[in-house]
Amino acid sequence: xxxxxxxxCRDPSAAVGNNFIDMLKELIHRGQDATGIAFYENxxxxxxxxxxxxxxxxxxxxxxxxxxxxxxxxxxxKGVGIFSFYEAxxxxxxxAIGDLYWEIDSSPEFCVHSLGEHIKIYxxxxxxxxxxxxxxxxxxxxxHGIGHVRLATESTENINFAHPxxxxxxxxxxxxxxxxxxxxxxxxxxxxxxxxxxxxxxDSEMAAHFLAYHMTKKGIDLEEALYLALDELDGIFTLxxxxxxxxxxxxxRLGIKPMLxxxxxxxxxxxxxxxxxxxxxxxxxxxxxMEPGGIKIWSV
Amino acid sequence: MVRLDLTGMNSRNANKKLxxxxxxxxxxxxxxxxxxxxxxxxxxxxxxxxxxxxxxxYTGGFLEGPTxxxxxxxxxxxxxxxxxxxxIVQMNTGSNAAPSMLGGTIVIKGNSGSRAGWGMKGGNxxxxxxxxxxxxxMTLGGRIIVLGEVGEGIGESMYNGIIHVLDPAVEEKLGGNxxxxxxxxxxxxxxxxxxxxxxxxxxxxxxxxxxxxxYGRHEYKLYKPTHKKVI
Numbered sequence: 001x002x003x004x005x006x007x008x009c010r011d012p013s014a015a016v017g018n019n020f021i022d023m024l025k026e027l028i029h030r031g032q033d034a035t036g037i038a039f040y041e042n043x044x045x046x047x048x049x050x051x052x053x054x055x056x057x058x059x060x061x062x063x064x065x066x067x068x069x070x071x072x073x074x075x076x077x078k079g080v081g082i083f084s085f086y087e088a089x090x091x092x093x094x095x096a097i098g099d100l101y102w103e104i105d106s107s108p109e110f111c112v113h114s115l116g117e118h119i120k121i122y123x124x125x126x127x128x129x130x131x132x133x134x135x136x137x138x139x140x141x142x143x144h145g146i147g148h149v150r151l152a153t154e155s156t157e158n159i160n161f162a163h164p165x166x167x168x169x170x171x172x173x174x175x176x177x178x179x180x181x182x183x184x185x186x187x188x189x190x191x192x193x194x195x196x197x198x199x200x201x202x203d204s205e206m207a208a209h210f211l212a213y214h215m216t217k218k219g220i221d222l223e224e225a226l227y228l229a230l231d232e233l234d235g236i237f238t239l240x241x242x243x244x245x246x247x248x249x250x251x252x253r254l255g256i257k258p259m260l261x262x263x264x265x266x267x268x269x270x271x272x273x274x275x276x277x278x279x280x281x282x283x284x285x286x287x288x289x290m291e292p293g294g295i296k297i298w299s300v
Numbered sequence: 301m302v303r304l305d306l307t308g309m310n311s312r313n314a315n316k317k318l319x320x321x322x323x324x325x326x327x328x329x330x331x332x333x334x335x336x337x338x339x340x341x342x343x344x345x346x347x348x349x350x351x352x353x354x355x356x357x358y359t360g361g362f363l364e365g366p367t368x369x370x371x372x373x374x375x376x377x378x379x380x381x382x383x384x385x386x387x388i389v390q391m392n393t394g395s396n397a398a399p400s401m402l403g404g405t406i407v408i409k410g411n412s413g414s415r416a417g418w419g420m421k422g423g424n425x426x427x428x429x430x431x432x433x434x435x436x437x438m439t440l441g442g443r444i445i446v447l448g449e450v451g452e453g454i455g456e457s458m459y460n461g462i463i464h465v466l467d468p469a470v471e472e473k474l475g476g477n478x479x480x481x482x483x484x485x486x487x488x489x490x491x492x493x494x495x496x497x498x499x500x501x502x503x504x505x506x507x508x509x510x511x512x513x514x515y516g517r518h519e520y521k522l523y524k525p526t527h528k529k530v531i
Contacts, residue, residue, distance in 0.1 A: 029337070255414075255433075258395070274375075275373075275394070276335055276356070276375075286392070289395075289413065289414065289432065291433075292433075
């Protein structure tokens with residue numbers, strides 16, 4: 001099943017980000033294995049978030065990061081389940097982000113959740129309520145964001161397999177996915193032959209790498225990449241994709257998986273699997289449904 | 301008349317309560333519906349149940365006899381496998397309204413989503429607003445009446461049954477294996493009776509009917525990718 005939600009808030013005074021997690025609360029019946037959100041904010045430092053298998057590994061992780069830059073404002077804490085989290089601001093070269101990303105990810109003890117100038121990703125097991133309580137996030141200044149509640153069907157129940165997914169190729173791109181890809185192994189093999197490295201064996205991670213690979217190596221924009229995804233990815237899916245400047249969505253041609261959107265006075269755009277998840281932001285909504293095989297892009 | 305407050309109650313308990321009340325009460329007023337899923341499913345009886353608020357998925361599924369009035373919106377699969385009785389939704393419904401419905405009447409005063417009346421086997425579905433794509437697909441019987449616009453692929457692969465529509469652009473949106481025929485006098489009278497019963501002010505002379513073709517099969521269009529393969 002799974003549920004997705006997202007928002008764009010062009011008016012900072014509306015502070016939609018504050019209530020974003022409540023949108024996912026309304027989707028609790030669509031999955032409780034894991035909940036995750038990715039949001040983008042205007043800030044002037046690079047921030048990193050990593051999941052560790054134990055709190056003691058913080059020193060080891062810092063050693064790796066210090067090879068690339070200096071750390072400040074670090075925080076390490078225990079998550080809802082067995083994993084611990086590390087969060088810090090890193091003063092480093094922007095071009096080295098991909099290398100640092102992969103160096104951390106190559107250790108089985110760590111998994112980068114987000115690394116970038118705008119993006120921040122929080123994901124953990126359980127419901128939106130427990131995510132909010134445990135992680136003490138502050139998305140109030142967020143310009144846009146996407147979120148996901150997971151019912152694990154295709155791969156293991158591990159928070160590193162939870163959405164949103166990012167790619168080290170384009171760390172500021174995040175995706176959430178509702179559905180299944182039936183040509184996952186074929187496309188993964190093709191991408192691996194082209195040099196793309198995978199961290200998990202979740203089919204949605206492939207979609208993140210697929211889009212990131214074509215946007216970076218082939219130089220196409222988000223809209224073209226989504227058209228390509230519509231043709232190349234097989235199965236039933238709706239993808240909600242965000243970059244620091246755009247949010248896009250694609251729905252497969254069978255149109256099985258729902259995706260609704262609602263625009264209010266040019267300032268707020270809301271996305272969601274069900275209409276009820278839009279109600280914490282705008283109480284009286286009448287949302288439009290994405291057409292099967294449809295692609296839509298919004299600028300932030 | 302009895303009043304039932306569903307605040308803080310889950311679907312199972314709400315339906316258990318309704319099942320008991322329906323034995324003795326003629327009219328049940330329900331408040332605090334908080335978009336509850338599976339509202340009033342599998343109820344057998346003759347009572348009138350009025351919900352003051354919106355309800356969630358599978359509202360009135362397997363309903364057999366009662367009259368259900370929802371003074372708000374409903375979610376997906378309203379009246380799933382309904383056997384008999386009435387469901388009147390004062391606002392809109394989600395997708396897949398009245399799937400596999402066997403009997404009774406569903407009246408939707410607002411709009412409905414895609415796939416309204418999928419696989420219907422009997423009864424009446426009246427939508428006063430618009431319906432989405434693939435409505436009336438693979439219906440096996442029954443009657444669907446749409447007063448507003450219809451979506452693409454209406455009546456696709458119908459086996460039996462009939463769809464009455466007003467939308468002048470219906471010909472472009474017609475599904476495969478169905479055709480448009482004029483509404484006949486018997487159908488006009490039956491439709492008029494339904495409109496009169498539910499207070500719908502609409503003439504019946506302009507309706508067109510969609511019925512399955514009696515011969516021929518689909519032309520299947522094979523999917524061809526429009527983009528070049530990059531990898």
